Amino acid sequence: MEPMRTIREKQQEYQQKLLTELRDELEERGLTTVLIVDQKGRPALEVLDRCLRSRRVYVHLAFLWFYWGQEQDERVSCMQLLPAAARIEEATREGWREGEQGDLGINLNKILDAGRS
16 A cells, blocks of 8 residues: 655645656757756756746646746646647747746745734
8 A cells, every 4th residue: 555645745746747748848849948856845847948048937736837937927827738838938939037036936924924913
């Protein structure tokens, strides 16, 4: 019998599956990608743009998005792989947005602390 895995482990496994499928599609389109785990333990796909600048593509499971920043045009549904890959390919051809990469992560501790104040 398989030992019980935590919800977090199952989520990371699903994120890796989605990112692996995306990586395969992007590489077929000629893009350079590397599947990694970032310093926070999150699976990510590093993708190079036309200027050889790297951005990390993450999976947001609550909204089922691939995202590479915090702006509205820096996310796409992961429910349809081919349109998602096409949008990311388009973004790499245009070049990643200047500046530091934004993040869509939510820090629940900050929300809890604000409620206690």
